[in-house]
Amino acid sequence: MTLPTVHIHDTLTGRKSPVEPIRPGHLGLYVCGVTVYELCHIGHARVFVTFDVVVRFLRHVGYDVTFVRNHTDIDDKIIRRAAELGKDALTLAEEQIVELDRDMGSLGVQAPTHAPRVTESIDEIVAMVETLIERGHAYAVDGGDVFYRVDSFPGYGKLSGQRLDEMRAGERVAVDERKENPFDFALWKSARPGEPSWDSPWGPGRPGWHIECSAMSCTHLGPHFDVHGGGKDLTFPHHENEIAQSEGAHGHAYVNTWMHVGLVNVDGVKMSKSLGNFWTVRDVVAQVHPEAIRWFMLTAHYRKPVGYSQVNLDLAHAQVERLHRTRLALSALFEDLADAPAPDPQTLADFRDRFHAALLDDFNFPAGLAVLLEAIRTANDLLATKKLRRNAAALGRLAALRHFLLEEVRPVFGLLETESESVLAGIRDRLATRFGIDQAEVEQRIIERVAAREAKDWERADALRDALLARHVELMDTPEGTTWRIVPPEPESAAPGDVDG
Protein backbone atom coordinates (compact mmCIF):
# COMPACT_ATOMS: atom_id res chain seq x y z
CA MET A 1 0.00 0.00 0.00
CA THR A 2 1.29 3.38 -0.96
CA LEU A 3 1.08 6.01 1.71
CA PRO A 4 -0.18 9.42 0.68
CA THR A 5 2.41 12.17 0.71
CA VAL A 6 1.96 14.80 3.36
CA HIS A 7 3.19 18.33 2.80
CA ILE A 8 4.37 20.33 5.79
CA HIS A 9 5.56 23.89 6.13
CA ASP A 10 9.14 23.79 7.38
CA THR A 11 10.30 26.70 9.52
CA LEU A 12 13.89 26.15 8.45
CA THR A 13 13.22 26.67 4.75
CA GLY A 14 10.12 28.79 5.17
CA ARG A 15 8.43 26.63 2.59
CA LYS A 16 5.88 23.89 2.34
CA SER A 17 7.50 20.66 1.18
CA PRO A 18 6.59 17.01 0.75
CA VAL A 19 7.75 14.91 3.67
CA GLU A 20 9.94 11.98 2.72
CA PRO A 21 10.23 9.63 5.67
CA ILE A 22 13.75 8.70 6.66
CA ARG A 23 12.50 5.17 7.11
CA PRO A 24 9.76 4.27 4.60
CA GLY A 25 6.33 4.19 6.15
CA HIS A 26 7.56 5.54 9.48
CA LEU A 27 7.70 9.03 10.90
CA GLY A 28 9.56 10.09 14.00
CA LEU A 29 7.99 13.11 15.68
CA TYR A 30 9.31 14.98 18.67
CA VAL A 31 7.27 17.71 20.31
CA CYS A 32 8.41 19.90 23.15
CA GLY A 33 6.14 19.44 26.12
CA VAL A 34 5.97 21.86 28.99
CA THR A 35 8.01 22.75 32.01
CA VAL A 36 5.86 21.40 34.79
CA TYR A 37 5.56 23.83 37.66
CA GLU A 38 1.95 24.97 37.50
CA LEU A 39 -1.30 24.14 35.74
CA CYS A 40 -1.12 24.35 31.98
CA HIS A 41 -3.16 26.94 30.11
CA ILE A 42 -5.09 26.96 26.89
CA GLY A 43 -2.00 28.00 24.95
CA HIS A 44 -0.26 24.78 25.92
CA ALA A 45 -3.43 22.95 25.02
CA ARG A 46 -3.30 24.25 21.48
CA VAL A 47 0.08 22.67 20.87
CA PHE A 48 -1.05 19.40 22.41
CA VAL A 49 -4.33 19.28 20.51
CA THR A 50 -2.64 20.28 17.27
CA PHE A 51 -0.09 17.50 17.40
CA ASP A 52 -2.72 15.11 18.69
CA VAL A 53 -4.64 15.64 15.47
CA VAL A 54 -1.46 15.55 13.40
CA VAL A 55 -0.48 12.18 14.83
CA ARG A 56 -4.01 10.79 14.67
CA PHE A 57 -4.21 11.75 11.01
CA LEU A 58 -0.80 10.41 10.03
CA ARG A 59 -1.63 7.09 11.65
CA HIS A 60 -5.09 7.12 10.11
CA VAL A 61 -3.66 7.26 6.62
CA GLY A 62 -1.21 4.51 7.39
CA TYR A 63 1.98 5.95 8.78
CA ASP A 64 3.74 4.23 11.64
CA VAL A 65 4.41 7.19 13.90
CA THR A 66 6.74 7.25 16.86
CA PHE A 67 5.58 10.24 18.81
CA VAL A 68 7.76 11.60 21.58
CA ARG A 69 6.68 14.41 23.87
CA ASN A 70 8.80 15.22 26.86
CA HIS A 71 8.23 16.54 30.33
CA THR A 72 10.79 19.08 31.48
CA ASP A 73 10.72 18.24 35.18
CA ILE A 74 13.77 20.04 36.48
CA ASP A 75 14.39 23.69 35.77
CA ASP A 76 14.90 27.08 37.42
CA LYS A 77 11.19 27.85 37.40
CA ILE A 78 10.31 24.59 39.05
CA ILE A 79 12.91 25.16 41.75
CA ARG A 80 11.69 28.70 42.34
CA ARG A 81 8.05 27.72 42.51
CA ALA A 82 8.78 24.79 44.78
CA ALA A 83 10.62 27.11 47.13
CA GLU A 84 7.63 29.43 47.20
CA LEU A 85 5.37 26.53 48.02
CA GLY A 86 7.80 25.12 50.51
CA LYS A 87 7.98 21.75 48.85
CA ASP A 88 10.53 19.63 47.09
CA ALA A 89 11.12 20.58 43.46
CA LEU A 90 10.95 17.04 42.15
CA THR A 91 7.79 16.42 44.10
CA LEU A 92 6.19 19.51 42.62
CA ALA A 93 7.16 18.40 39.12
CA GLU A 94 5.80 14.94 39.73
CA GLU A 95 2.49 16.38 40.90
CA GLN A 96 2.25 18.72 37.97
CA ILE A 97 2.85 15.94 35.48
CA VAL A 98 -0.16 14.18 36.94
CA GLU A 99 -2.22 17.35 36.60
CA LEU A 100 -1.01 17.91 33.05
CA ASP A 101 -1.93 14.38 32.00
CA ARG A 102 -5.32 14.82 33.57
CA ASP A 103 -5.95 18.11 31.77
CA MET A 104 -4.81 16.87 28.39
CA GLY A 105 -6.73 13.65 28.90
CA SER A 106 -9.85 15.69 29.50
CA LEU A 107 -9.33 17.24 26.08
CA GLY A 108 -9.08 13.85 24.42
CA VAL A 109 -5.36 14.21 23.76
CA GLN A 110 -3.89 10.77 23.31
CA ALA A 111 -0.71 9.71 25.07
CA PRO A 112 2.51 9.88 23.06
CA THR A 113 4.54 6.80 22.28
CA HIS A 114 7.18 7.98 24.73
CA ALA A 115 6.99 10.70 27.37
CA PRO A 116 10.57 10.98 28.64
CA ARG A 117 11.48 13.11 31.61
CA VAL A 118 14.65 15.07 32.07
CA THR A 119 15.31 13.60 35.50
CA GLU A 120 15.27 10.13 33.97
CA SER A 121 17.60 11.11 31.16
CA ILE A 122 20.54 12.56 33.05
CA ASP A 123 23.03 9.98 31.81
CA GLU A 124 22.33 10.71 28.16
CA ILE A 125 22.48 14.41 28.82
CA VAL A 126 25.84 14.23 30.58
CA ALA A 127 27.20 12.06 27.79
CA MET A 128 26.06 14.56 25.20
CA VAL A 129 27.61 17.47 27.03
CA GLU A 130 30.87 15.55 27.21
CA THR A 131 30.74 14.94 23.49
CA LEU A 132 30.15 18.62 22.86
CA ILE A 133 33.17 19.54 24.98
CA GLU A 134 35.29 16.95 23.16
CA ARG A 135 34.26 18.37 19.82
CA GLY A 136 35.04 21.91 20.86
CA HIS A 137 31.43 23.06 20.97
CA ALA A 138 31.31 23.56 24.71
CA TYR A 139 33.46 24.56 27.63
CA ALA A 140 33.32 24.20 31.38
CA VAL A 141 34.00 27.24 33.53
CA ASP A 142 34.96 27.80 37.13
CA GLY A 143 32.06 26.97 39.36
CA GLY A 144 31.01 23.87 37.49
CA ASP A 145 28.86 25.33 34.72
CA VAL A 146 29.19 24.24 31.13
CA PHE A 147 28.32 26.53 28.23
CA TYR A 148 27.73 25.94 24.56
CA ARG A 149 30.16 27.87 22.36
CA VAL A 150 27.89 29.42 19.73
CA ASP A 151 30.83 30.70 17.70
CA SER A 152 31.86 27.10 17.10
CA PHE A 153 28.68 26.36 15.18
CA PRO A 154 28.52 28.18 11.84
CA GLY A 155 24.86 27.39 11.37
CA TYR A 156 23.82 29.13 14.55
CA GLY A 157 20.74 31.20 13.80
CA LYS A 158 19.64 29.35 10.68
CA LEU A 159 16.30 28.28 12.07
CA SER A 160 15.16 31.64 13.38
CA GLY A 161 16.93 33.73 10.76
CA GLN A 162 18.93 35.42 13.48
CA ARG A 163 22.48 36.59 13.04
CA LEU A 164 24.65 36.60 16.10
CA ASP A 165 26.04 40.04 15.33
CA GLU A 166 22.57 41.52 15.02
CA MET A 167 21.06 40.15 18.19
CA ARG A 168 20.85 42.23 21.30
CA ALA A 169 22.64 40.36 24.01
CA GLY A 170 22.12 41.59 27.50
CA GLU A 171 19.37 43.90 26.37
CA ARG A 172 17.09 42.83 29.12
CA VAL A 173 19.12 40.44 31.17
CA ALA A 174 22.59 40.56 32.66
CA VAL A 175 25.23 38.53 30.84
CA ASP A 176 27.31 36.01 32.71
CA GLU A 177 30.89 37.30 32.36
CA ARG A 178 32.27 33.77 32.28
CA LYS A 179 30.79 33.31 28.83
CA GLU A 180 33.02 33.65 25.79
CA ASN A 181 30.13 35.03 23.80
CA PRO A 182 27.05 36.58 25.42
CA PHE A 183 24.89 34.15 23.44
CA ASP A 184 26.60 31.08 24.76
CA PHE A 185 24.03 29.17 26.74
CA ALA A 186 24.14 26.76 29.66
CA LEU A 187 24.33 23.03 29.00
CA TRP A 188 24.96 22.19 32.61
CA LYS A 189 24.29 24.29 35.69
CA SER A 190 26.11 23.77 38.95
CA ALA A 191 23.85 23.16 41.91
CA ARG A 192 23.44 25.65 44.67
CA PRO A 193 22.85 24.39 48.19
CA GLY A 194 19.50 22.73 48.59
CA GLU A 195 18.83 22.36 44.88
CA PRO A 196 18.25 18.97 43.29
CA SER A 197 21.45 17.81 41.66
CA TRP A 198 23.12 14.94 39.88
CA ASP A 199 26.78 14.05 39.78
CA SER A 200 28.73 14.96 36.70
CA PRO A 201 32.32 15.40 35.55
CA TRP A 202 31.86 19.09 36.39
CA GLY A 203 30.49 18.50 39.84
CA PRO A 204 26.92 18.24 41.13
CA GLY A 205 24.43 20.08 39.00
CA ARG A 206 21.55 19.81 36.59
CA PRO A 207 20.94 20.13 32.85
CA GLY A 208 20.51 23.52 31.20
CA TRP A 209 17.20 24.23 29.55
CA HIS A 210 17.82 23.15 25.95
CA ILE A 211 20.02 20.09 26.17
CA GLU A 212 17.29 17.77 27.41
CA CYS A 213 15.39 17.82 24.14
CA SER A 214 18.51 17.12 22.11
CA ALA A 215 19.34 14.19 24.34
CA MET A 216 15.88 12.72 24.71
CA SER A 217 14.96 13.00 21.04
CA CYS A 218 18.18 11.17 20.21
CA THR A 219 17.43 8.43 22.70
CA HIS A 220 14.00 7.72 21.28
CA LEU A 221 14.24 8.77 17.64
CA GLY A 222 17.94 8.71 16.87
CA PRO A 223 20.26 11.60 15.99
CA HIS A 224 18.36 12.39 12.79
CA PHE A 225 14.60 12.22 12.61
CA ASP A 226 11.63 13.45 10.60
CA VAL A 227 9.62 16.11 12.35
CA HIS A 228 10.14 18.33 15.35
CA GLY A 229 7.39 20.55 16.65
CA GLY A 230 6.50 23.00 19.35
CA GLY A 231 4.99 26.37 20.03
CA LYS A 232 6.10 29.24 17.84
CA ASP A 233 7.74 30.97 20.76
CA LEU A 234 10.19 28.12 21.10
CA THR A 235 11.78 28.78 17.73
CA PHE A 236 14.36 30.98 19.36
CA PRO A 237 16.30 30.27 21.40
CA HIS A 238 15.13 26.77 22.33
CA HIS A 239 15.01 25.09 18.95
CA GLU A 240 17.88 27.08 17.58
CA ASN A 241 19.97 25.81 20.48
CA GLU A 242 18.76 22.27 20.00
CA ILE A 243 20.05 22.35 16.46
CA ALA A 244 23.40 23.70 17.61
CA GLN A 245 23.65 20.98 20.26
CA SER A 246 22.50 18.03 18.20
CA GLU A 247 24.26 18.87 14.99
CA GLY A 248 27.34 19.90 16.95
CA ALA A 249 27.40 16.60 18.78
CA HIS A 250 26.54 14.35 15.87
CA GLY A 251 28.07 16.21 12.97
CA HIS A 252 25.08 15.84 10.70
CA ALA A 253 21.53 17.06 10.13
CA TYR A 254 19.23 16.89 13.13
CA VAL A 255 15.65 17.32 11.96
CA ASN A 256 14.10 17.25 8.49
CA THR A 257 11.01 19.35 9.15
CA TRP A 258 10.35 21.96 11.81
CA MET A 259 6.72 22.64 12.66
CA HIS A 260 5.70 25.60 14.79
CA VAL A 261 2.24 26.14 16.18
CA GLY A 262 0.81 29.65 16.34
CA LEU A 263 0.02 31.21 19.67
CA VAL A 264 -3.31 31.74 21.33
CA ASN A 265 -4.14 35.41 21.44
CA VAL A 266 -6.42 37.37 23.70
CA ASP A 267 -7.58 40.68 22.33
CA GLY A 268 -4.90 40.48 19.70
CA VAL A 269 -1.99 39.82 22.00
CA LYS A 270 -0.31 36.65 23.10
CA MET A 271 -1.77 34.81 26.05
CA SER A 272 0.93 34.89 28.70
CA LYS A 273 1.60 34.70 32.35
CA SER A 274 3.10 38.15 32.60
CA LEU A 275 0.07 39.84 31.09
CA GLY A 276 -2.20 37.82 33.31
CA ASN A 277 -4.42 37.11 30.33
CA PHE A 278 -4.23 33.35 30.48
CA TRP A 279 -6.82 30.71 31.32
CA THR A 280 -5.92 27.29 32.60
CA VAL A 281 -7.24 24.26 30.78
CA ARG A 282 -9.04 23.32 33.95
CA ASP A 283 -10.89 26.61 34.15
CA VAL A 284 -11.85 26.55 30.50
CA VAL A 285 -13.05 22.95 30.58
CA ALA A 286 -15.40 23.94 33.37
CA GLN A 287 -16.99 26.46 31.03
CA VAL A 288 -16.51 24.98 27.59
CA HIS A 289 -17.04 21.36 26.63
CA PRO A 290 -13.78 19.64 25.63
CA GLU A 291 -15.06 18.83 22.17
CA ALA A 292 -15.84 22.50 21.66
CA ILE A 293 -12.35 23.41 22.80
CA ARG A 294 -10.96 21.03 20.21
CA TRP A 295 -13.30 22.47 17.59
CA PHE A 296 -12.15 25.95 18.50
CA MET A 297 -8.53 24.88 18.04
CA LEU A 298 -9.38 23.57 14.57
CA THR A 299 -10.98 26.80 13.35
CA ALA A 300 -7.66 28.41 12.54
CA HIS A 301 -4.71 27.02 10.63
CA TYR A 302 -2.20 25.65 13.13
CA ARG A 303 0.50 28.09 12.08
CA LYS A 304 -1.66 31.15 12.61
CA PRO A 305 -2.69 32.76 15.83
CA VAL A 306 -6.13 31.86 17.11
CA GLY A 307 -8.19 34.36 19.04
CA TYR A 308 -9.40 33.20 22.42
CA SER A 309 -12.74 34.88 22.92
CA GLN A 310 -16.19 34.23 24.25
CA VAL A 311 -17.63 34.66 20.77
CA ASN A 312 -15.35 32.05 19.25
CA LEU A 313 -15.97 29.57 22.03
CA ASP A 314 -19.73 30.07 21.90
CA LEU A 315 -19.56 29.44 18.18
CA ALA A 316 -17.61 26.24 18.75
CA HIS A 317 -20.22 25.13 21.27
CA ALA A 318 -22.99 25.73 18.77
CA GLN A 319 -21.18 23.86 16.02
CA VAL A 320 -20.42 20.88 18.20
CA GLU A 321 -24.07 20.84 19.23
CA ARG A 322 -25.06 20.76 15.60
CA LEU A 323 -22.61 17.97 14.86
CA HIS A 324 -24.01 15.83 17.64
CA ARG A 325 -27.63 16.49 16.80
CA THR A 326 -26.94 15.24 13.31
CA ARG A 327 -25.09 12.22 14.65
CA LEU A 328 -28.05 11.43 16.87
CA ALA A 329 -30.46 11.72 13.98
CA LEU A 330 -28.34 9.37 11.91
CA SER A 331 -28.03 6.89 14.75
CA ALA A 332 -31.76 6.95 15.34
CA LEU A 333 -32.38 6.24 11.69
CA PHE A 334 -29.96 3.38 11.28
CA GLU A 335 -30.62 1.69 14.60
CA ASP A 336 -34.23 1.59 13.57
CA LEU A 337 -33.59 0.15 10.14
CA ALA A 338 -34.05 -3.58 9.66
CA ASP A 339 -31.20 -4.07 7.20
CA ALA A 340 -28.62 -1.34 7.06
CA PRO A 341 -27.91 -0.11 3.55
CA ALA A 342 -24.33 -0.24 2.33
CA PRO A 343 -22.57 3.12 2.31
CA ASP A 344 -22.63 4.68 -1.12
CA PRO A 345 -19.00 4.38 -2.27
CA GLN A 346 -19.18 7.51 -4.43
CA THR A 347 -20.31 9.70 -1.56
CA LEU A 348 -17.87 8.24 0.89
CA ALA A 349 -14.93 8.60 -1.48
CA ASP A 350 -15.90 12.17 -2.27
CA PHE A 351 -15.92 13.35 1.34
CA ARG A 352 -13.00 11.24 2.42
CA ASP A 353 -10.80 12.38 -0.43
CA ARG A 354 -11.48 16.04 0.22
CA PHE A 355 -11.00 15.60 3.94
CA HIS A 356 -7.68 13.87 3.45
CA ALA A 357 -6.56 16.36 0.84
CA ALA A 358 -7.12 19.21 3.27
CA LEU A 359 -5.05 17.56 5.97
CA LEU A 360 -2.33 16.30 3.67
CA ASP A 361 -1.79 19.91 2.67
CA ASP A 362 0.06 21.10 5.77
CA PHE A 363 -2.75 20.00 8.06
CA ASN A 364 -5.26 22.56 6.90
CA PHE A 365 -7.70 22.12 9.76
CA PRO A 366 -10.17 24.85 8.69
CA ALA A 367 -10.43 23.31 5.24
CA GLY A 368 -11.07 19.92 6.82
CA LEU A 369 -13.68 21.46 9.05
CA ALA A 370 -15.39 22.87 5.98
CA VAL A 371 -15.68 19.36 4.56
CA LEU A 372 -17.14 18.18 7.84
CA LEU A 373 -19.68 20.99 7.83
CA GLU A 374 -20.69 20.09 4.31
CA ALA A 375 -21.18 16.50 5.39
CA ILE A 376 -23.42 17.64 8.22
CA ARG A 377 -25.45 19.85 5.93
CA THR A 378 -25.80 17.13 3.31
CA ALA A 379 -26.85 14.61 5.93
CA ASN A 380 -29.47 16.94 7.38
CA ASP A 381 -30.76 17.58 3.90
CA LEU A 382 -31.07 13.86 3.15
CA LEU A 383 -32.62 13.17 6.53
CA ALA A 384 -35.50 15.38 5.48
CA THR A 385 -36.11 13.32 2.37
CA LYS A 386 -39.73 12.30 1.96
CA LYS A 387 -40.36 8.58 2.32
CA LEU A 388 -36.71 8.23 3.30
CA ARG A 389 -36.97 4.64 4.46
CA ARG A 390 -38.02 3.50 1.02
CA ASN A 391 -35.37 5.56 -0.73
CA ALA A 392 -32.39 3.25 -1.14
CA ALA A 393 -30.24 5.88 -2.80
CA ALA A 394 -30.73 8.41 -0.02
CA LEU A 395 -30.13 5.77 2.64
CA GLY A 396 -26.94 4.71 0.91
CA ARG A 397 -25.67 8.26 0.89
CA LEU A 398 -26.62 8.72 4.54
CA ALA A 399 -24.81 5.52 5.42
CA ALA A 400 -21.75 6.90 3.67
CA LEU A 401 -21.98 10.18 5.54
CA ARG A 402 -22.38 8.38 8.81
CA HIS A 403 -19.36 6.29 8.01
CA PHE A 404 -17.46 9.44 7.14
CA LEU A 405 -18.31 11.04 10.46
CA LEU A 406 -17.55 8.01 12.58
CA GLU A 407 -14.65 6.42 10.75
CA GLU A 408 -12.88 9.44 9.28
CA VAL A 409 -13.67 12.55 11.27
CA ARG A 410 -13.92 10.94 14.68
CA PRO A 411 -10.53 9.22 14.79
CA VAL A 412 -8.73 12.17 13.20
CA PHE A 413 -10.23 15.22 14.85
CA GLY A 414 -11.00 13.40 18.07
CA LEU A 415 -14.57 14.68 17.99
CA LEU A 416 -17.63 12.42 18.44
CA GLU A 417 -15.66 10.26 20.83
CA THR A 418 -18.14 10.87 23.61
CA GLU A 419 -21.79 9.81 23.49
CA SER A 420 -23.80 12.58 21.90
CA GLU A 421 -26.31 12.71 24.75
CA SER A 422 -23.45 13.26 27.14
CA VAL A 423 -21.90 16.00 25.02
CA LEU A 424 -25.18 17.83 24.61
CA ALA A 425 -25.87 17.56 28.33
CA GLY A 426 -22.34 18.70 29.06
CA ILE A 427 -22.77 21.79 26.96
CA ARG A 428 -26.17 22.50 28.49
CA ASP A 429 -24.85 22.10 32.02
CA ARG A 430 -22.03 24.52 31.41
CA LEU A 431 -24.27 27.13 29.85
CA ALA A 432 -26.88 26.68 32.57
CA THR A 433 -24.24 27.41 35.17
CA ARG A 434 -23.01 30.40 33.22
CA PHE A 435 -26.45 31.94 32.94
CA GLY A 436 -27.75 30.79 36.28
CA ILE A 437 -30.46 28.65 34.76
CA ASP A 438 -32.36 26.14 36.88
CA GLN A 439 -32.83 23.21 34.55
CA ALA A 440 -35.56 21.62 36.63
CA GLU A 441 -37.48 24.85 36.46
CA VAL A 442 -37.13 24.97 32.70
CA GLU A 443 -38.49 21.45 32.46
CA GLN A 444 -41.39 22.51 34.65
CA ARG A 445 -42.16 25.49 32.41
CA ILE A 446 -42.07 23.20 29.40
CA ILE A 447 -44.61 20.91 31.00
CA GLU A 448 -46.85 23.90 31.63
CA ARG A 449 -46.42 25.05 28.07
CA VAL A 450 -47.19 21.62 26.65
CA ALA A 451 -50.46 21.75 28.53
CA ALA A 452 -51.20 25.19 27.19
CA ARG A 453 -50.46 24.05 23.68
CA GLU A 454 -52.69 21.03 24.00
CA ALA A 455 -55.41 23.39 25.08
CA LYS A 456 -54.50 25.54 22.09
CA ASP A 457 -53.91 28.42 24.46
CA TRP A 458 -51.32 29.94 22.13
CA GLU A 459 -51.12 33.15 24.05
CA ARG A 460 -50.03 31.43 27.24
CA ALA A 461 -47.75 29.03 25.38
CA ASP A 462 -46.00 31.90 23.65
CA ALA A 463 -45.72 33.89 26.86
CA LEU A 464 -43.99 30.96 28.54
CA ARG A 465 -41.67 30.56 25.60
CA ASP A 466 -40.84 34.25 25.48
CA ALA A 467 -40.11 34.33 29.18
CA LEU A 468 -37.61 31.50 28.77
CA LEU A 469 -36.13 33.07 25.69
CA ALA A 470 -35.41 36.20 27.69
CA ARG A 471 -33.20 34.00 29.83
CA HIS A 472 -31.42 32.53 26.77
CA VAL A 473 -33.46 29.34 26.80
CA GLU A 474 -34.69 28.44 23.34
CA LEU A 475 -37.46 25.88 22.88
CA MET A 476 -37.75 23.54 19.95
CA ASP A 477 -41.08 21.91 19.30
CA THR A 478 -40.60 18.66 17.43
CA PRO A 479 -42.90 15.79 16.54
CA GLU A 480 -41.20 13.88 19.37
CA GLY A 481 -41.86 16.59 21.90
CA THR A 482 -40.38 19.85 23.06
CA THR A 483 -36.65 20.07 23.59
CA TRP A 484 -34.59 23.04 24.61
CA ARG A 485 -31.15 24.51 24.47
CA ILE A 486 -29.35 27.50 25.81
CA VAL A 487 -28.23 30.08 23.30
CA PRO A 488 -25.72 32.65 24.52
CA PRO A 489 -26.45 36.22 23.51
CA GLU A 490 -24.26 37.94 20.95
CA PRO A 491 -20.65 39.04 21.78
CA GLU A 492 -19.67 41.74 24.25
CA SER A 493 -17.27 40.08 26.65
CA ALA A 494 -13.74 39.24 25.67
CA ALA A 495 -13.24 35.86 27.23
CA PRO A 496 -14.69 33.35 29.66
CA GLY A 497 -13.86 34.33 33.17
CA ASP A 498 -13.98 38.00 32.37
CA VAL A 499 -17.61 38.19 33.24
CA ASP A 500 -19.80 35.73 34.97
CA GLY A 501 -22.91 36.14 33.08
Place this chain on the structure above:
RNA sequence: GGGGAGGUGGCCAAGUGGUAAGGCAGCGGCCUGCAAAGCCGCCAUUCGCCGGUUCGAAUCCGGUCCUCCCCUCCA
Protein backbone atom coordinates in the same frame (compact mmCIF):
# COMPACT_ATOMS: atom_id res chain seq x y z
C1' G B 1 18.06 48.06 15.81
C1' G B 2 17.68 42.84 13.74
C1' G B 3 14.62 38.50 12.44
C1' G B 4 9.72 36.31 11.47
C1' A B 5 4.39 36.16 10.53
C1' G B 6 0.13 38.72 9.10
C1' G B 7 -3.54 42.52 7.27
C1' U B 8 -9.65 38.82 2.88
C1' G B 9 -17.49 40.85 3.51
C1' G B 10 -20.55 43.16 10.20
C1' C B 11 -17.63 38.96 12.91
C1' C B 12 -14.47 34.25 12.57
C1' A B 13 -11.65 32.14 8.59
C1' A B 14 -9.54 29.11 3.95
C1' G B 15 -7.21 30.37 -0.45
C1' U B 16 0.75 31.63 -3.15
C1' G B 17 -0.68 33.23 -10.75
C1' G B 18 -6.44 31.77 -13.61
C1' U B 19 -10.61 34.90 -12.22
C1' A B 20 -12.82 35.05 -3.82
C1' A B 21 -14.04 27.72 0.41
C1' G B 22 -16.66 27.35 4.88
C1' G B 23 -19.02 29.09 9.49
C1' C B 24 -21.70 33.03 12.41
C1' A B 25 -24.85 37.20 11.88
C1' G B 26 -28.42 39.42 8.26
C1' C B 27 -32.33 39.05 4.29
C1' G B 28 -36.06 36.00 1.33
C1' G B 29 -38.37 31.06 1.11
C1' C B 30 -39.85 25.86 2.75
C1' C B 31 -41.35 23.68 7.31
C1' U B 32 -44.24 25.37 11.87
C1' G B 33 -50.47 27.24 15.44
C1' C B 34 -46.47 30.90 15.74
C1' A B 35 -41.45 29.96 16.55
C1' A B 36 -36.81 27.30 17.06
C1' A B 37 -33.94 23.58 14.69
C1' G B 38 -33.09 21.88 9.77
C1' C B 39 -33.01 22.71 4.47
C1' C B 40 -33.07 26.02 -0.16
C1' G B 41 -31.75 30.89 -2.12
C1' C B 42 -29.37 35.84 -1.49
C1' C B 43 -25.31 38.32 0.80
C1' A B 44 -17.03 40.75 -0.99
C1' U B 45 -16.46 42.78 -9.33
C1' U B 46 -13.19 42.46 -4.33
C1' C B 47 -8.76 40.73 -0.87
C1' G B 48 -4.68 47.54 4.17
C1' C B 49 -2.85 51.49 0.61
C1' C B 50 0.16 53.14 -3.97
C1' G B 51 2.78 51.67 -8.09
C1' G B 52 4.91 47.59 -11.26
C1' U B 53 5.40 42.54 -13.80
C1' U B 54 1.74 39.47 -16.51
C1' C B 55 -3.06 37.70 -21.44
C1' G B 56 -4.42 37.28 -16.30
C1' A B 57 -2.58 38.70 -9.14
C1' A B 58 -5.71 38.31 -2.94
C1' U B 59 -1.71 35.35 -4.65
C1' C B 60 4.85 37.70 -7.88
C1' C B 61 8.10 42.51 -7.42
C1' G B 62 8.99 47.61 -5.30
C1' G B 63 7.23 51.23 -1.92
C1' U B 64 4.05 52.58 2.14
C1' C B 65 0.72 52.27 6.60
C1' C B 66 -0.83 49.08 10.54
C1' U B 67 -0.80 44.59 13.79
C1' C B 68 1.35 40.51 16.25
C1' C B 69 5.54 37.24 17.54
C1' C B 70 10.91 36.44 18.58
C1' C B 71 15.87 38.64 19.90
C1' U B 72 14.68 37.31 28.55
C1' C B 73 11.41 32.58 30.76
C1' C B 74 7.53 31.29 27.58
C1' A B 75 3.43 26.29 24.11
